[in-house]
Amino acid sequence: MAQYQRTVSVSTPAAARWRDYYELTKPRVVAMLLLTALVGMCLATAGWPPWWAVIVGLFGIGAQASAAAVFNHVIDRRIDTKMQRTRHRPVAEGRVSQTAALTLAVLMVAGFIACWWLNPLTAWLTFASLVGYALVYTQWLKPATPQNIVIGGLAGAMPPLLGWTAVTGELHPHALLLVMIIFTWTPPHFWALAIHRRQDYAKAEVPMLPVTHGVGFTQTMVLLYTVLLLVVGILPWLTGMSGWIYLLGATTLNLVFVGYAWWLKTGTQKGRAWQMFKFSIWHIFATFVVLLADHALLV
Template sequence: MAKSVSVHQRRLATSQPVSWRDYYELTKPKVVMLLLLTALVGMCLATESLVPANALIAGMAGIGMLASSAAVINHVVDHRIDGMMARTVNRPVVKGKVSVSQALFFAAVLGLAGFALLWFFVNALTAMLTLASLVGYAVIYTMFLKRATPQNIVIGGLAGAAPPLLGWTAVTGEIHAHALLLVLIVFTWTPPHFWALAIHRQKDYARANVPMLPVTHGESFTKTSVLAYTVLLVLVCLLPYLTGMSHLIYLAGSLILNAGFCLWACRLKFAARPDTAMKTFRYSIYHLMLLFVVLLIDHYLPVTL
């Protein structure tokens, strides 16, 4: 059973020099890299030619910095909860390797630098939308929704679904229906992705008194919800092809990837083993990553009937 980090442990940790790796960990680099992949695909799909250098370099850097800033704020706000959960008990702020004030200063520097890059070198729309995404995740979701409702990840998932739109607006300076369709894909993918992890970590969330769906409604209901959202995701992923946004390579790739996700969701619901929830969670990460890679390939190598 995970226990909160003691004051003595914090003092021992703070007596050690802070490593750059601790700050790097605060940014949730794996999450940010996945978000940046979806932003890059949004940029590429927004144009038939090469992505402009300012959008590619300053846009990716600015979006990445603001996403990292949101991640750092999440570490700060959740550090007491994190200390009660096995998955997060060794995070830098929890262990006292980085103090709350140091982390907040780091978040501020990242946020201001990222916003400035987007405002001065990309466009104001992208800067404001990316800032709104930061506020949505770090403030609305982390500070309020996460502690208030079991539908927290559904409502708060919109902030994490924004990067494809941010990439699109970085190139075009305008919001387009196709960009919103990419947002809808990530938005629909988020609940089954996160609820699979929440099932695996149900006891941790219960101990920390966080009202995740498996805690408030039980595992069976959550598994049904994972399956239902996965079926919905299959339908949503058909829309890029049905609207003429993508072509046959995307259609084939998305059907294969979604069939795999449905298979894992069915296993989780009807034939779960102790590691099925975690394996479903891991598959969902590869699913989204490969889905956007297929979108990118389809864009540059369109195959039609």
């Protein structure tokens, strides 16, 4: 963060504003969401999806995901000021006004139109995901229940389904399997961070599971969810959606994830939760890359 602050201080005001608005869209998170959407697009067809559907679909999904991120910055601004991890966010620190941020959120309009151009189902599902994350999770669930990330995680799990419908215009059980993978992965991913930042959440009075039920209970839940993910991860192979390459790759990744969860549960060394959180990001990225590679070799 110190490096970021030094960079801002020596940059021109215009450049600093550009970076602030860019940060509002949570580009790394959106990039990961778009990867999962792309995999959904590819797996939806026996061959490769039409290039125009991929471009328009990724633009529409990405624009609305970015808009949801902006709404999150605005709604969470007071909580963000109380947490070390988020207190330097553009809206929380006052570098971008609420009005300017919400103006940027008109991205959702362009995204909705792009998705509608493909098909109404994708447009409405993408909009529902935006509402689910920006309002249901951020505004209601996050300050209300320690199960916030479990319930609200469904919105973040939707992109592969959105990618699937962008190409086909219809729902399919295989697309729901992709949603299940991310939905099951989300709690151990986020609870590992919550354990690492427990004091931050307690200070901000956010009822994350480590704050309300303790670290030990949260570690147990993390372990149980990683075991559940191991089971869910086999379903794409069992249903014939993916082949042996996926099965071997995903099972290996999930076993390592379970190993991290067991390591977190049985040890007391500081930093274990942070190490697991960092691995979880690579885990979901690699899982969807393996899904795509398996599909590519079968085409």
